[in-house]
Amino acid sequence: MELRQLEAFAAVITTGSVTAAGRLLERSQPAITRLIQELETEVGYPLFARNGPRVTPTEQGILLYEDVEPMLAGLHQIRKRAGEIGRGQSRPLRIVATSALAAGLVPAALAHTRLAAATQTIQLRSVPPEQVVHAVLSGAADIGVASLPLEHRGVVVHWIGQSACVAALRADDPLARHDRLPLSACDGRRIVTMQNPYRLRRRLDHALALAEVTPAGLIETNSSMNALTLVRAGLGISVLEPVTAYGLPLSDVAIRPIDADIPYFFGVISRDAVALPPVAATLIDALADAARAMLPDFALRASAEHAQVLQSLYGDLPAAKESLP
Structure with missing residues (x-):
């Protein structure tokens, strides 16, 4: 399970589409789709129900997101804090x-x-x-x-x-x-x-x-x-x-x-x-x-x-x- 897979998963949940998630993460739509598929293989169950171009989180996907979201938010804070330390900020x-x-x-x-x-x-x-x-x-x-x-x-x-x-x-x-x-x-x-x-x-x-x-x-x-x-x-x-x-x-x-x-x-x-x-x-x-x-x-x-x-x-x-x- 890789960080980029979790970021792609969270982006699709947040934006509601693979295309919008790709724009958010500055990745192509196929790249986002591949990362989601790899994560689904890793966890062993579908994270989204697919209906043509639309994707809807499954119940298991929603439950996983509840743990992924605070972890990614914490990582964002670490990145932000690292920059603040470099700039000498308290x-x-x-x-x-x-x-x-x-x-x-x-x-x-x-x-x-x-x-x-x-x-x-x-x-x-x-x-x-x-x-x-x-x-x-x-x-x-x-x-x-x-x-x-x-x-x-x-x-x-x-x-x-x-x-x-x-x-x-x-x-x-x-x-x-x-x-x-x-x-x-x-x-x-x-x-x-x-x-x-x-x-x-x-x-x-x-x-x-x-x-x-x-x-x-x-x-x-x-x-x-x-x-x-x-x-x-x-x-x-x-x-x-x-x-x-x-x-x-x-x-x-x-x-x-x-x-x-x-x-x-x-x-x-x-x-x-x-x-x-x-x-x-x-x-x-x-x-x-x-x-x-x-x-x-x-x-x-x-x-x-x-x-x-x-x-x-x-x-x-x-x-x-x-x-x-």
């Missing part, structure tokens, strides 16, 4: 964060400290929460910013932040008149909620059930930003984490505290026993400062409280009269 500041924190918090921290102006290259990548720890452990990122859980052998938790979940509703919704929205007022309304049942969704469902809310319907999404845009379109009311709600305010969307205690916990990690560059250490403090400025009820928790916080999140919840579907 290493980029590499940050990985969940989508909510990458969009709602990290830019504010970078702007607050003017790190973007002082650092020649900054790499900010958003990934699912479960992949933040992996990126830090593997050395793909200097700093990780994610919701809990964060603790893992090999990482250092620098701090844990706490802030209450809030409600998002259209500004012209009659319920927007409340300074603090009673969850019970959401009864009979469509609810826009998070999709992952193992993180915030479980506790959102529980709080709504305790308030005896029977939704008229549900819209599930994996992104708080999606939830806000759905609310703006008049498709429902959402209860969501506060970083996106306050960090990325949308016109025509009102953000209100709620009468239920649903804390959102997030924090910053780095790899253990690895010295951070000064710019990364500065950013860790800047992230806490930005969260404090953005979130009205922000509380900084010590990293030693991680286990206690996890127990409060994933321990047994009090019985509710019913739960959402």
Whole structure:
């Protein structure tokens, strides 16, 4: 299995055709076809289904691409870094964060400290929460910013932040008149909620059930930003984490505290026993400062409280009269 075969395979997946892949890699169409055929012989199964000039990835091809793409991206970074070293440039500041924190918090921290102006290259990548720890452990990122859980052998938790979940509703919704929205007022309304049942969704469902809310319907999404845009379109009311709600305010969307205690916990990690560059250490403090400025009820928790916080999140919840579907 050769690198040029994998590059041809990824190019065809990305561009959708052998001809476009050839242009991208500056190779002839027959050369790309030959490399794909060699790779298929190597792995022992077809990577594309062919229908005349069109090619469609097989299920096995899609699965292989999930591993090939990050490997090629890493190789690209190595090539880029080699050139930077040759030009005497410092290493980029590499940050990985969940989508909510990458969009709602990290830019504010970078702007607050003017790190973007002082650092020649900054790499900010958003990934699912479960992949933040992996990126830090593997050395793909200097700093990780994610919701809990964060603790893992090999990482250092620098701090844990706490802030209450809030409600998002259209500004012209009659319920927007409340300074603090009673969850019970959401009864009979469509609810826009998070999709992952193992993180915030479980506790959102529980709080709504305790308030005896029977939704008229549900819209599930994996992104708080999606939830806000759905609310703006008049498709429902959402209860969501506060970083996106306050960090990325949308016109025509009102953000209100709620009468239920649903804390959102997030924090910053780095790899253990690895010295951070000064710019990364500065950013860790800047992230806490930005969260404090953005979130009205922000509380900084010590990293030693991680286990206690996890127990409060994933321990047994009090019985509710019913739960959402």
